[in-house]
Amino acid sequence: MEDRSYFYLPPPITTINKKVITMKVSMSIELKDIPGQLVHALQPISNLGGNIRSVQHQRDKKTPSGRIPLQLVLEIEERSLNILVERLKERGVNVVRIGEERLKDSMVVLLIGHIVHSDLRETIDSIDSTGFAEVVELSLSMPGVDMTSSASVTLSAIGKEELKDALDILEATAEKKGIMVISSI
Amino acid sequence: MKQETVRISIIGFGYVGSGVAEVIRRKREAIARKHGIDLKIVGIADLKGVIADEQGVSEEAIRALKAGEKQGDMTSLDIIRDVAHEVMVETTPTNVETGEPGLTHIITALESGRHVVTSNKGPIALEYQKLMELAAKHGKEIKFEAAVGGAMPIISLVRENLAGNGVMSIKGILNGTCNYILTRMAEEDLPYEHVLKEAQEIGIAETDPSKDIEGVDTAVKLVILANSIFGMNATYNDVKVVGISEITPDALKLANDAGYVIKLIGDVDSDGRLEVAPRLVPKDDPLNVGGTLNVATIKTDLAGEITVIGKGAGPIEAASAILSDIIGIYS
Structure with a gap:
């Protein structure tokens, strides 16, 4: 029988651009x-x-x-x-x-885990509701139902301090939901 | 040039220990010429047995020891205590829980008036302060460049070449196995389990790879840097550790699309932050090195950022660091 274990099909990546609220x-x-x-x-x-x-x-x-x-x-x-x-x-x-006020500073953060099941909306809202930072772009990769999904999230904020605060909020929310956050060096 | 004979014991004769014997054999004459010290191995101890010779152990005796022929009734501690020598090279395998047998070897050597040069992470990470105090008490040196980043110089770079600088942070890739796995996953779009298996087949990952992939090895090295460079009194439990087993090809691809690679980064700074975690590294950052390479960026107040890249593992590479440490004691 042919060994299929070496094949790996890349999943589709979808991008959601969301609207500014605050x-x-x-x-x-x-x-x-x-x-x-x-x-x-x-x-x-x-x-x-x-x-x-x-x-x-x-x-x-x-x-x-x-x-x-x-x-x-x-x-x-x-x-x-x-x-x-x-x-x-x-x-x-x-x-x-x-x-x-312009959102001057940005950073990319990766999330790995059961992101979709964990109510992504709530995670994004927790950042957007600050008023000083928001999620400006989100790319989601879902290999299949019940499988670990990955997302790249671009956070923007009005300054470096605020960006750091936004990351802290994201990390705290992710930790509660068992999602891994990979931040930039 | 005046010649000084430096007698050496090698305790632990696996890959690294025999690498040390090999580089001393190769470099002995050149070192005598350049540095005025004649390195002579007078004792070797391993689980298989021990050999000792005041005139320097012979090639045949080394071969016989490697071949597993039982040699005499001495123990490693007998060699350290009773055979007259100046430097004990400790290259037994690392145990991060107890530090043994390396810890006892090092303590015995210092108490017997020997300098210590080691590649063994366990004792240095567990009992740094105690060992430094003991060394100072006996007026001896303990050096451990080989324990962090293999051939890549960090500790002597900061202590000697960057002397006078305040060090703000050190971050880098300190584990070649993790770097290999993440590099292969990203380049070939392969899942983690597949690349791990491949790494095990070619000997880059151990049969039990957990210490590497869970970040333990990186964390232990970080503790050594924290204590020796930042003057902390840290232990493994102070390090926040996340490994690489959760990393997916999807995540690597998303990172790539955004201009990044994912690397397992050890990060220590002068505020006491000690963290091992997968991090996004911009593709054009000097920390983005591939394969099994190690790399560290040292952020200083005067010199700015300095990055060193080198081979983190391998018997000759580790022996290089040990040899430099030995010469360093006498220069």
Whole structure:
């Protein structure tokens, strides 16, 4: 009988590009120079489920029109951003500039184990929900039902520290599910 | 040039021990000329028996010992204690649980006033501090370059050539068997079990390959580096170890598509991190070496990154490191 054990058929590799859910936004706004304006401006952000990462408030600098400039960095769901801008305007807050914070740093990580059975979605969500990092690409290789599958995951984050945090989250999630994580040197 | 005679015993006469005898035979004259030391093997001990001769053991006696002819009633410890010599070369097989019989050989040699040169990982990984203190107490040296990375110089490179540098980290491939398996799997797209079998057939992997593939061997070498270079007091249990048996051809292919190879990397740094795990290595990184090669990148504060690549195993390669250690004691 022919010995078939030397043959090995490579499985198909599928690539899933997933949609961004939460985005990180930097925003320059201008407040009226009267008491209570800061809270007044920040309220709609939390009302919409956003997360404020930093606020720079420069009381001594005023715009020519006498307003106080404020720099904000916040995380918010993409679909809520326009609503936020509307609500700020309704409250008399000038929105001067909106910019999306770039995911500057990336790394590739390999996962080996019963990835599909272990609810991959949850693993990805655990990264994406941070607001500072996300899974931007995923290639999955599934040799067969009940067999060990492998995935390469590209993580992106707004900075090196955040990237490291994202890897820690992934490793913790993977450990719970008995998935091996191979990280880059 | 003034000649100094250095009498040597070789305890453990397997591949490495007989490799040492072979390189001393080949290089004796050249070493005498260049370094002014005349190396003379005055005793050899093995499970099969022992031979000893103050004038230097003869080729015939070595052949007879190898052939398994029982030689005399002395034990290895008798040779170490009672035959006058300067350097004991310890090349018995590694036992990572007890360190024996190497540990007793080394302790006895130091207490008997011999320098020690060894390729044996067990005693150095288990009792590093105790052995260093004992050596210092007796004013003797203990050297073990051959225990980590075979012919590839790491310990003397850092201690001597890079003296003055602070070492931040050392990471590398310290096990040729794992490197061979992962290299073959990636290049030929073959499953792990298949390549392991092949490696066993050609003698690259042992019949019981668990120490290599589970990362134990790499971890023990890492402990030696941690203690000897980073001044830690680490043991095997301090190392986080993951082996290579879970690696699939799919994973290697995905890594390849993303610009990486997978290697079993030992990683030690000055913050006390001790880790052995399969890692992604960029294809253009100096750590990406194939076959059975060993490699280490040493990150220093002044010299930056230095990478050494070399043969991690083989009797003559290990003997090379042992020979350099012996000469190092006298220069």
